[in-house]
Amino acid sequence: MKRIGFVTCVQLGLSCMEAIYDAGGEITLAMTLTDEQAKHKSGRVYIDDFCAKHSVALLKSTHVNNPEVIEAINRYKIDWLFIIGWSQIASKELINSPNEGVLGIHPTLLPQGRGRAAIPWAILKGLDETGVTLFKLDEGVDTGPIVEQISIEMDRKMCATRLYEKVNQAHVELIKKVIPDLLRDNVEMLAQDDTLASEWPGRSPEDGQINLNGSVVDAERLIRAVTHPYPGAFYYNNKGQKVIVWEAEISNECKSGDLEFNDGFLTIIKSDVSE
Known part of the structure; x- marks a missing residue:
């Protein structure tokens, strides 16, 4: 059984943690923010009950790159580390700590739409299709090799509320789809074609x-x-x-x-x- 770690502090991440178990996997180590951090962050959740229910080791830290996080990944011999719904940027040391790598999900069909504000930009650009991409993190911004993607059709009336819900659902579907292959060492990755890449800036x-x-x-x-x-x-x-x-x-x-x-x-x- 692969040893999976998970980093999150929001409901979407917790839903993905639940999806790992629905797909037959288990989580060995979970990391989240300290209780007093990001109290007003949209979707902020506490994962204590989930970790207690599933006997998952839980670490609370002010930053994902802190020494105690790296130490825990090494101590628990984590193979794959998921980072979902997390705003802190992973360091090179963190990315290299799990045995096989760090996985993240970006709400576009990479390499299109690297960067920020993916949901608003997909609507503003009048796209016919968007989606979510599970990829292996590297030191770039949304540039790592692609593990799997799910497409989402766009229509003329698509609004951020509905697209946000569809993106969240696609996160869970993606986790359920990939976990069996991850557990069997049957994951194939596809390098992104940088010639097709686009970068979307942040919005205020x-x-x-x-x-x-x-x-x-x-x-x-x-x-x-x-x-x-x-x-x-x-x-x-x-x-x-x-x-x-x-x-x-x-x-x-x-x-x-x-x-x-x-x-x-x-x-x-x-x-x-x-x-």
């Missing part, structure tokens, strides 16, 4: 401002791209108030409360006024 809440002098098509797409669980698209009304728009649709006729653009009107369905 300020990038969600609607251009009232632009296209209604672009505005509607932006609203879908940064709705929940993201901060939302916004504009300032004639009172100077910040209006966060969570859902809207394009209209050819102007109705009361619509935003007017050069090429159409935007009917706001759900919004909040930020005081």
